[in-house]
Amino acid sequence: MKLDLKQHLKDMISAAGPSGYEDPIREIIRAAWQPLADEVRVNNLGSLVAIRRGEGAEPRPSVMIAAHMDAIGLMVTGIDEGFLRFTQIGGVDPRILPGQMVTVHGTNADVPRELPGMVVMPPAGLLPKDGKSGPLPQKYLLVDTGLLPDEVKQFVRVGDVISFATEPMELAGDCVSGHTLDNRASVAAVTVALEMLSRRKHLWDVMAVATSQEEVGGIGAMVDAVAIKPDFAIVIDVTFAKAPGGAGIGNFELGKVTPVTWGSCNHPALHSAMLATAEEYEISIAKDFAPTGSGTDAWDIQVAEAGVPVVELGIPLRYMHTPVEVVSLKDVRRAGRLMAEFIAGLSLDFMKTVIWE
Amino acid sequence: MAKTDISTKFNPLLGETELDLLSKLCNSVSVSGDEQEVRAIVLEELHEFAAVTKVDAMGNVLVRREGTGTDRVRVMIAAHMDEVGFMIVNDEGDGIFEFRVIGGVDPRQLVGKPVSIGREHIPGVIGAKAIHLTTPEERQQVLKVDQLRIDIGTGSGGKVKVGDRGTFATKLVVLGPSIRSKALDDRLGVFNLIQLVKHAPENVDLLAAFTVQEELGLRGARTAAFAFDPEIGIAMDSTPANDLPHYDGLENTSPNTRLGNGPAIYVMDRGTIGDQRLIRWLVASAEADAIPWQFRQPGLGGTDAGEIHKTRAGVPSVSVSVPQRYLHSAAGLIRIEDELNTLKLIHTALTRLDRTILNPQEKM
Numbered sequence: 027m028k029l030d031l032k033q034h035l036k037d038m039i040s041a042a043g044p045s046g047y048e049d050p051i052r053e054i055i056r057a058a059w060q061p062l063a064d065e066v067r068v069n070n071l072g073s074l075v076a077i078r079r080g081e082g083a084e085p086r087p088s089v090m091i092a093a094h095m096d097a098i099g100l101m102v103t104g105i106d107e108g109f110l111r112f113t114q115i116g117g118v119d120p121r122i123l124p125g126q127m128v129t130v131h132g133t134n135a136d137v138p139r140e141l142p143g144m145v146v147m148p149p150a151g152l153l154p155k156d157g158k159s160g161p162l163p164q165k166y167l168l169v170d171t172g173l174l175p176d177e178v179k180q181f182v183r184v185g186d187v188i189s190f191a192t193e194p195m196e197l198a199g200d201c202v203s204g205h206t207l208d209n210r211a212s213v214a215a216v217t218v219a220l221e222m223l224s225r226r227k228h229l230w231d232v233m234a235v236a237t238s239q240e241e242v243g244g245i246g247a248m249v250d251a252v253a254i255k256p257d258f259a260i261v262i263d264v265t266f267a268k269a270p271g272g273a274g275i276g277n278f279e280l281g282k283v284t285p286v287t288w289g290s291c292n293h294p295a296l297h298s299a300m301l302a303t304a305e306e307y308e309i310s311i312a313k314d315f316a317p318t319g320s321g322t323d324a325w326d327i328q329v330a331e332a333g334v335p336v337v338e339l340g341i342p343l344r345y346m347h348t349p350v351e352v353v354s355l356k357d358v359r360r361a362g363r364l365m366a367e368f369i370a371g372l373s374l375d376f377m378k379t380v381i382w383e
Numbered sequence: 384m385a386k387t388d389i390s391t392k393f394n395p396l397l398g399e400t401e402l403d404l405l406s407k408l409c410n411s412v413s414v415s416g417d418e419q420e421v422r423a424i425v426l427e428e429l430h431e432f433a434a435v436t437k438v439d440a441m442g443n444v445l446v447r448r449e450g451t452g453t454d455r456v457r458v459m460i461a462a463h464m465d466e467v468g469f470m471i472v473n474d475e476g477d478g479i480f481e482f483r484v485i486g487g488v489d490p491r492q493l494v495g496k497p498v499s500i501g502r503e504h505i506p507g508v509i510g511a512k513a514i515h516l517t518t519p520e521e522r523q524q525v526l527k528v529d530q531l532r533i534d535i536g537t538g539s540g541g542k543v544k545v546g547d548r549g550t551f552a553t554k555l556v557v558l559g560p561s562i563r564s565k566a567l568d569d570r571l572g573v574f575n576l577i578q579l580v581k582h583a584p585e586n587v588d589l590l591a592a593f594t595v596q597e598e599l600g601l602r603g604a605r606t607a608a609f610a611f612d613p614e615i616g617i618a619m620d621s622t623p624a625n626d627l628p629h630y631d632g633l634e635n636t637s638p639n640t641r642l643g644n645g646p647a648i649y650v651m652d653r654g655t656i657g658d659q660r661l662i663r664w665l666v667a668s669a670e671a672d673a674i675p676w677q678f679r680q681p682g683l684g685g686t687d688a689g690e691i692h693k694t695r696a697g698v699p700s701v702s703v704s705v706p707q708r709y710l711h712s713a714a715g716l717i718r719i720e721d722e723l724n725t726l727k728l729i730h731t732a733l734t735r736l737d738r739t740i741l742n743p744q745e746k747m
Binding site: 120122125126127142149151153159160161162170171172195196197198199266270271272279280321344346349351352 | 535552559
């Protein structure tokens with residue numbers, strides 16, 4: 027099976043999956059990973075684990091690859107004349123919300139109903155004085171489903187989840203835009219790695235995990251690391267690319283490099299090993315400096331049980347946490363390849379090299 | 384050769400054919416000053432229906448559909464082809480472009496939106512700085528147009544040029560009793576005017592003006608009205624339905640119009656005091672056919688009637704709009720029944736139109 031990476035990624039960013047409600051995206055990832063794995067299971071808090079057994083003698087060491095699959099989203103807090111009031115799941119700048127297309131996952135009727143909707147900004151006359159020109163606080167925004175008030179009440183109740191519904195767009199230069207490329211782009215890179223490893227010899231067991239609830243604090247990864255007990259973990263998440271309006275420290279160009287995190291949430295020996303692999307295979311990387319933490323699953327995996335050594339990769343992304351995030355497929359492919367080469371190169375006694383000076 | 388299915392009975396529907404046409408109109412990129420895409424659709428739809436069709440110096444499409452009765456009133460009906468959007472003004476390289484807004488778009492509606500640029504609908508996005516990189520103080524500031532950029536992807540040299548126009552990339556969808564789309568202001572009017580030309584009542588000379596540059600100040604309507612020299616003017620447009628709940632639960636006393644309450648007849652806006660004879664005529668026509676209708680709350684805003692009624696020696700004029708929520712944003716929302724009732728109202732009113740409406744004393 028040849029992986030159609032662009033289609034795989036577009037399928038994933040067409041699916042809902044706000045933190046705690048990852049069912050739709052989990053099934054898409056399961057379909058992609060199942061043929062590449064010996065075993066697939068779902069962990070207690072909803073993460074998907076695909077296991078590829080290595081060729082080494084038992085007991086084999088194992089590496090966890092973690093990429094979170096959950097998305098930021100919204101949740102219904104009230105219904106007012108058929109309009110929905112809402113709160114956030116994860117961090118959303120309310121300034122990006124007016125005019126966004128969403129899906130309301132209504133659970134009030136016997137059969138759940140997905141309702142297309144749009145976040146709307148009420149007219150100035152219905153807002154407090156500063157509503158005319160200032161940024162509107164989220165509490166004043168509404169979701170309009172186009173349905174009549176009675177229909178809305180029939181299908182929707184307080185607590186229902188609202189996901190972003192921006193359609194995927196193919197941009198120039200192998201770029202894709204849409205919602206939740208944070209972090210489906212990284213999940214796609216894991217798929218690339220699994221696909222490459224399916225054609226390669228590897229001694230280690232590979233535990234690919236699409237983690238849940240990262241956007242609310244690394245919850246899935248925290249318990250997955252305990253459930254899996256890997257010898258070490260590779261975490262992959264998106265990082266800030268150079269973009270109009272501001273970039274992070276790295277200022278990474280799209281389509282050029284795979285950032286490798288350097289900070290407190292990576293083991294220096296693993297970091298060096300990853301850099302060595304990149305050099306050996308002429309894979310273009312750059313250090314992504316995270317002076318405190320990188321704000322990813324790495325933070326929680328690292329302190330699971332008695333501690334797990336972590337190395338972290340990134341995929342440069344523009345406009346993080348907006349529904350028009352942009353990534354380059356080149357970066358997805360390169361990150362997948364780097365992970366595959368790294369894992370394929372692991373000797374059974376590799377952990378003896380993961381030591382402090 | 385004009386088709387001759389001139390009719391007095393017309394029961395508008397929004398079937399598959401009609402919805403396809405409306406989708407095609409709404410999904411077009413036709414920003415003020417470059418209305419070519421909608422103009423082409425109008426010309427294609429009407430070339431076999433109208434005896435005389437021309438494109439004037441401004442780019443208006445002027446269609447003259449003459450009736451067969453005696454003493455026919457010359458009625459100009461205007462619907463504007465243009466929509467709000469933007470123009471690319473600076474190429475910053477690597478797929479990043481600066482832009483300026485065309486027409487009244489609240490900058491708060493631009494952030495985080497997919498857009499479509501130029502005749503080839505090149506896809507792009509208007510991004511925003513990641514929330515992680517903003518300060519609480521920054522988040523208290525509206526992102527202004529000159530801080531925003533359009534991004535069409537890397538290595539995209541030449542696909543988009545400075546001077547190209549574009550707009551939101553939203554596609555029309557039906558949501559239960561509603562339609563959600565960009566540019567319903569005023570593609571609904573364009574759609575309705577196409578239907579009226581196709582089903583024109585025989586007792587009038589229908590002077591259909593598909594106008595340009597309405598959003599920049601009713602500029603197309605001015606030359607169209609001069610050329611047509613009509614006896615009566617009607618603008619078919621879309622008007623805000625601000626029928627949302629008040630933030631603190633107070634009564635909403637200024638909805639302007641409400642969805643579901645029928646076509647909105649204008650008594651007065653910033654540009655026009657509606658001709659009271661025509662208002663009476665429209666209301667009487669609606670009542671006679673049991674078509675729901677509402678008065679738009681008198682106030683701001685304007686339509687092509689603002690220019691039409693001041694043309695030459697003066698043209699009694701009125702406006703009728705389909706009420707719409709969220710005009711000039713990524714998508715507006717209308718009720719399908721309001722749209723169909725608007726078309727029904729104008730058609731039935733035209734079948735009742737004779738010159739005595741303007742000279743009521745002659746009826747005595």
